[in-house]
Amino acid sequence: MRNKAKWSLVLSFILALSLVLTACGGSGSSSSSKSNSGGLAKDQTLKIADVADIPTLDPTQMTDATSINVANMTMAGLTRMHDNKFSWDLAAGAPKVSADKKTYTFKLRDQKWSDGKPVTAQDFVYGWQRQNDPAAKPAYNFLFASVGIKNAAKIENPKDPMYGKYKNLGIKALDSKTLQVTLDQPAPPFFYSILSVPQFMPQREDFVKAQGKKYATGPSNLLYNGPFVLSSWKQGTGYTYKKNKDYWDASKTKLQTVEFKVVKEISTAVNLYKTGQVDLVTLSADYVNALKKSNPQEIKHSISSGMFFLYINQKTNKNLKNLNLRKAINAAIDRQGLAKTILNDGSVPSTYVVPKGFVTGPDGKDFRAAVPGGYPAGNAAAAKKYWAQAKKELGISKLNLNFISSDSSTTKQLDSYVANQLEKNLPGVQVSINAQPWANYLKLNNEFKFDIAFSGWLPDYQDPMTYLDMWTTNQPQNSTGWSNKTFDKEIAAAKADSNASTRWAMMQKAEKTMMADYPIAPLYQEGITWAQKSYVKDFSRPSYGPVFDFAQAYITKH
């Protein structure tokens, strides 16, 4: 698992920038309690305003939340995320597992593509191979290496003799309904849930080849096999899903139509909501309070698995090597004020690395249950104390910090708040905010041309490891320069451990080791607030994968 694959800040940025809805943790199901008006409405059409248009329909190009949503609505893989758990989708139940836990044999359900032909095991083989074929220019195929599909790491490494030879990938069709997947090592605990993401979905060779360059460029240039089909898509205007009656689990799908309108201005989306032209709209902090007053019953919150924090660069800034200084930075920021006043969207203050409500362990408990309070460094008074010690140890009286951030309206207030907290609680510290376009932000971040940097992380797979192993020594994502041998050993031990319980405990230990050093300043776990008409019921926001799940949503009489 050398190749790190993170949804990460990229996605968070896209999310923040576009205010796309993100996944929900905690309760999972976010809809209001069961209907009281009784009975389904005749017209099962759900209308939604969303800021993002669909970036791509091609599963090999998908890296963003909106595209992943489309794939989840219209496609079926081996598994599917419901709430916070995976369920068997086209895999007809659990696979047969070999004794060494490296070979998995899946039986497929009967399912048709939208042109009437059956979905076969060969379609999965082709889909997976295409994700590893350099000719298809895959954008996110390193997930195959992350999960340890046989030979994926070699096929994706240009320096390896096996580079691009996707036929060697550990997937085989034993017959039209039997699929065999082979891994390099025993499957990690997140193996089944990762099979729900677009990269692992089937694609049909004859169709892809016949479409050529037109493949996946429009609703009719793609085949569907999921709960819905994409019936229309007008770029910049919106897109519409219709229920797929041929989906094997179609009896559970009650919505007939789901319409997305692309609306970049939240104020416009709110006006559409107020005038009844949409049923669901995500809110930014500015609109939460106003709508809470006018439509208190319709405002909903949930938390996502997006973790936001400050990188503290101790690689090129020698002062930041000082532990007391990093503790002072951690203690100086009032996260409660940040979450409640600045964000005001259901975000919760965090002093931890792995989010809550994201994944449960072998004991059935949330990862956070062991240390629910996280690892706080203290209050403003403690910050002053650490700062005084740091000044003495470093022999400095003042400190200038270059704070980089990606430039979007949502981060501007946050940047000023953080800068203000540091300057107020650590007298002598001066913070200069340096907001840059995303591409340049990444460059500065990569080149360690900053002192502190605002960043975020979303999971690649449903396991705490997706938040932890990025902090090992010299990982490209570890933009702090922090290195701790104990932590590295604990992560390595957890990865090698095939006992789920001890592995789990080891990851909790590693998080503790990390947070004793405060290489970062965790800020908050992202929340989402939206307005939803009272007749919309039972849609969920999984903590991993898509941000919406409408498979079981419905509309009551109103």
Next chain:
Amino acid sequence: MVRYILKRVGYMLVTFYVVITLTFLSMKLLPGTPFKTANRLTPQQLNQLRHYYGLDQPIPVQYVHYLWNFIHGDLGGSFQYGMQPVTQFLLQRFPVSLELGVEAMIAGTILGILLGIVAGIYRARFLDWGTMTFSVIGISIPSFIFAGILQYAFAVNVQLFPVAGWSGPMSHVLPATSLAIGVLALVARFMRTEMVEVLNQDYIVTAQAKGLTTSAVVFRHAIRNALIPIITVIGPLTAAVVTGSLVVENIFAIPGIGSQFVDSIVTNDYPMIMGTTEVYAGMFIITIFIVDILYGVIDPRIRVSGGQTS
């Protein structure tokens, strides 16, 4: 005249080529990569992506490659949109912005000219003050403020028009009006100033002395001369309205090209930066060309100063 036009077309092509080249080169100075997920990739994976898209080649090679594809009508694929063809994108989006811009221009110009004439004739009277006060407000308040106010007043409060969208004539009214107010105000001001000046000219006094009625003086002699500066502003103004409707497009959720221009620069979406710039530059160049031709139609003296007698 034909030679004049041909020569102008030649200049236009040269200008266009210079714009493409300068945009290409300055675009390559943008720091960072077009890959949104760059921070999740190892340097090796990033290099591989660069190689896929030919971004690892020297800039002159990329430039020649781009020109070659451009001549063959291939503008490449957008990095923001999963490598979907930029041409398809421009062909879908630009006409919408153009339609909105032209609607606003037509409405704004006609009403602006009328108001300007009236204000010019009734100089320093109530109608003049009223028109000019309105004009100052229209020029100084940005169109998106009007957009927000109009949307709230006529789509949310009184639900006469759709809140947003771009389907059917009703959905055009509010966005086109928000953009037209600024055009109207500007054109009215110019027209008034010109009218006032023209009406003070000797030949107008002569015409009046000959006993012509006021309407004859205004329509036959004054307006035609007062229009020349208006034609000058209308060209660049059209370009500005079409390219500057970004915020209004966002407010009314109109699938135009506006926000793409900014988004593509912020995300280093090279093919899209080139594509939108080419459309804007092309439109600007063509508008100026049309304005120059129109000068000749309205005032034959200008054709002579173009270097050719006709």
